[in-house]
Amino acid sequence: MDATNHNSKPPSSVPRDRSSEARTVTVDGVRQVYRVAGQGPVCLVHPGGPGVHPDYLRLPSLEKYLTMVYLHPVGSGDSGLLSDGDYSMSRYGRFAEAVLDDVGATTAYFLGHSHGGFVALQFGMNRPERLDGVILYDTAPLNGGELRETATKEMAAFVERWPNRPEAAEAGRVWDAVNVSQTFKVADNESYQRYMNAILPAYFADYRKTTQQVGQVGLRVTLDPNRLPVRWDARDRLGTINVPALVIVGTYDFICPPRFAYEMHAEMPNARLCELRESGHFGHLEESEQFTAAVVEFVHTVEKDGRA
Structure with a gap:
């Protein structure tokens, strides 16, 4: 690994007012950007995606307790693209390390x-x-066709739950066009952005309620045309992850539904589970107090008991 350190100051000494400053480390000639905020034990924060910018996952309520290190995963945000298209979970892990x-x-x-949870699981292995x-x-312990098929069923349930909401019907229509009938192709940044904007309401237990409370929610995205497909399944290795684990899931999460959270909790030897009953995929916005408390x-x- 070719890593060039641009700032090696210990995180505990980073003042809060520098949290807006981007830092960069270069790995194998590729720019990896991250930002630091808060105080206390260090916590790497890896957003979902792939290709989703990290803006949506700022967690100021946790910055009171943890030094939050917000990653811009390669292929998104201000970080560089991988010329070989190898965005495997282990590759993301190298950049995180x-x-x-x-x-x-x-x-x-x-x-x-979400996708960042795949990386966290791989890093744990x-x-x-x-x-x-x-x-x-x-998140879930797998990525690929099975997860997409499960999400398709959950999307249908979301549409049925809100029969009088046009945005729910539109989310279902666009999801099916991309993932089932394949009549709409996500081919560039613009089409990826349109796709994510259309299906975004499905990511919430009650999209209208959440936007009334926190304001309009948006995601920015990058699509790297060189990105290779990644089929990944860690279910047969969950038992090897012995570090303390907290599994958080929203009851109405359509893209990574609760059954996968319960599976991870059951298979990992040192895990606890928190289900947010009034959340979808964005519990840090939908039930922020409960998320932070968990x-x-x-x-x-973990800090009291020491590492298992």
């Missing part, structure tokens, strides 16, 4: 949301000695 080295932390918590714990937030309690328990 380079950031961990760059902030000067030996170990950290790893909060992975590859580099458990670098982890204090993993926070698997609205993470803080988990971290406090």
